Amino acid sequence: MSKVRSMRDAVADLVHDGDVVAIEGFTHLICFAAGHEIIRQRKRDLTLARLTPDLIYDQMVAAGTARKLVFSWLGNPGVGGLHAIRRRVEDAVPAGEDPAPLELEEYSHFGMVGRYTAGASNLPFFPLRSYFETDLPKANPLIRPIRSPFGDETVYAVPPLKPDVTVVHAQRADAHGNTQMWGLLGCQKEAAFAAKRVIVVVEDLVDEMVIRADPNRTVIPGLIVDAVVVEPFGAHPSYVQGAYDRDNHFYRDWDAIAREAVTTQAWLEEWVYGVSGRAEYVEKLGADRVSSLRPSGEAPSGSVDYGVYR
Amino acid sequence: MSEPRAVAETGTAAAAGTGPQGPAAAGTGPQGPAAATTFSKSEMMIVAAARELAGQRVCFVGVGLPNIAVNLARRTVAPNLELVYESGVFGAIPARLPLSIGDPTIVTGATAVVSMFELFSFYLQGGLVDVGFLGAAQIDRFGNMNSTVIGDYEHPKTRLPGSGGACEIAINARQVFVIMRQSKRSFVAEIDFRTSPGNLGGAETAARARREQGWLGRGPSVVVTDLAIFHFDETGEMRLDSIHPGATLDQVRETMGWEPKMADRPVTTPTPTPEELRLIREELDPEGAYTK
Numbered sequence: 001m002s003k004v005r006s007m008r009d010a011v012a013d014l015v016h017d018g019d020v021v022a023i024e025g026f027t028h029l030i031c032f033a034a035g036h037e038i039i040r041q042r043k044r045d046l047t048l049a050r051l052t053p054d055l056i057y058d059q060m061v062a063a064g065t066a067r068k069l070v071f072s073w074l075g076n077p078g079v080g081g082l083h084a085i086r087r088r089v090e091d092a093v094p095a096g097e098d099p100a101p102l103e104l105e106e107y108s109h110f111g112m113v114g115r116y117t118a119g120a121s122n123l124p125f126f127p128l129r130s131y132f133e134t135d136l137p138k139a140n141p142l143i144r145p146i147r148s149p150f151g152d153e154t155v156y157a158v159p160p161l162k163p164d165v166t167v168v169h170a171q172r173a174d175a176h177g178n179t180q181m182w183g184l185l186g187c188q189k190e191a192a193f194a195a196k197r198v199i200v201v202v203e204d205l206v207d208e209m210v211i212r213a214d215p216n217r218t219v220i221p222g223l224i225v226d227a228v229v230v231e232p233f234g235a236h237p238s239y240v241q242g243a244y245d246r247d248n249h250f251y252r253d254w255d256a257i258a259r260e261a262v263t264t265q266a267w268l269e270e271w272v273y274g275v276s277g278r279a280e281y282v283e284k285l286g287a288d289r290v291s292s293l294r295p296s297g298e299a300p301s302g303s304v305d306y307g308v309y310r
Numbered sequence: 311m312s313e314p315r316a317v318a319e320t321g322t323a324a325a326a327g328t329g330p331q332g333p334a335a336a337g338t339g340p341q342g343p344a345a346a347t348t349f350s351k352s353e354m355m356i357v358a359a360a361r362e363l364a365g366q367r368v369c370f371v372g373v374g375l376p377n378i379a380v381n382l383a384r385r386t387v388a389p390n391l392e393l394v395y396e397s398g399v400f401g402a403i404p405a406r407l408p409l410s411i412g413d414p415t416i417v418t419g420a421t422a423v424v425s426m427f428e429l430f431s432f433y434l435q436g437g438l439v440d441v442g443f444l445g446a447a448q449i450d451r452f453g454n455m456n457s458t459v460i461g462d463y464e465h466p467k468t469r470l471p472g473s474g475g476a477c478e479i480a481i482n483a484r485q486v487f488v489i490m491r492q493s494k495r496s497f498v499a500e501i502d503f504r505t506s507p508g509n510l511g512g513a514e515t516a517a518r519a520r521r522e523q524g525w526l527g528r529g530p531s532v533v534v535t536d537l538a539i540f541h542f543d544e545t546g547e548m549r550l551d552s553i554h555p556g557a558t559l560d561q562v563r564e565t566m567g568w569e570p571k572m573a574d575r576p577v578t579t580p581t582p583t584p585e586e587l588r589l590i591r592e593e594l595d596p597e598g599a600y601t602k
Binding site: 026027028051052071072073074075077078079081085086089090106107108109110113114117128129130131132133134135136138139153154182183184185186187189190239241245246248251295299 | 373374377396397398399408409410411412413414417418419423424425426427430431434435458463466467468469470471472473474475476477478481482503504505506507510519523524525599
């Protein structure tokens, strides 16, 4: 049975007000198309989880979708801060007024990866050798010391994170949701297995036989996928290995756009509310911009022989 | 990051005479064409940091300045350096300088691309990383670092990015190198938040914590700034060992929130070679993103 849906239907049916939402992908494969659809559908009171909130959560926070962030690194890599989020943290005013304070729950990268891992494996916590002699456990009481049952060592533990919805962007999937990706894998697999519902967004919809020809590359099985959305260029200004580059110019431009609430809202009007979906966004971006982001050459992997065993 | 950006000031080898040992100190730098070459404070800092990596094998690369320093090191003093990126890459050979540490150029041609779980569990916590290379907004005399907030945590004056992988790198990398611009705001008597532990309150407490808590790391070993190079002495405190050409001892002291300990004879950092400058300007950072 095909799980292929439009982005509009997938978000409408699977993302609800108040949900814990994880749009994962570490720099690579960040699904801006899904984030923008969530903004357009005016979802509210979301808890947004991601290691690096990145521009996508800066935009979603600016649009008023979120009440809380769960994260480990809050910045625009190589550029600076996330200004819309900072406005809600540094200039926080009493609830009900704008900008309303944003709740923060912060970990380290390994802590966030561990939280998804515990969530995906149905474990009550994940142990790690981080946080010793830091102020992080004071800032976040959910980071707790735990004694080893096999000796007198103490390590830290973080609780499982089980998103209501995880959105994963990938190079390709079949109609059942069997999903393959290459390049940086981040913790997309862990975040997907930890979630109650999974939306997979892909550049290409492929035949099941393409997936079966290279099973080692399958990161997420259709078993846990609720919807497959085909949305070429859906990760822009993030990137897709082998398909298009990170739009570093936009990451720099955003720094100026997001510095003021009024320019941020104007950008959202033009590029999110003002378009019907990703196809129109890509058209608006223009063919020149799109082609400038294509890789400058090819670097194909060799192929391997799995063998036939009858 | 709200890391203070120094205005680019150029130094020249001739200006090395303003260093602590007078003009003779310039003699520690490479002779010949370099003597006439101008370079910025940022370029000097990146070159000095890269040289510290000589002989190192596996380096975990942080976002920002470490990124360009390690890529310079791989092209100069440490050709066998394995670059580890927290985004899940071991053995990267970036063909261009990545703006972010998750750039596609670190993937193509790498030895291995792994999940972040594997990277942090097996490579870092498993003890395979020789050097963790970090930057921060604030550092104290014992190398404890803050990249979380300026001001109170609940009501921060400036909300910084937070730990990312810094806290676990500081604990689990065998040693930590630091690169950051120094100023009264960044080199402080007391950091506002401890994101990444250094030598805590001194070498003795740090050694006890590391032993009792099973850390693999020995903590920070060098801090390279836009003005100077510091190593850590037996008490666990930063010691001024080398002043960059163009910088003065007064400048170094005026940009620190405490009176630094000093080597008996601080030397002048050798000036960048023409080849080091060429690599930075032509190959690594032609747009000047890191060196402006």
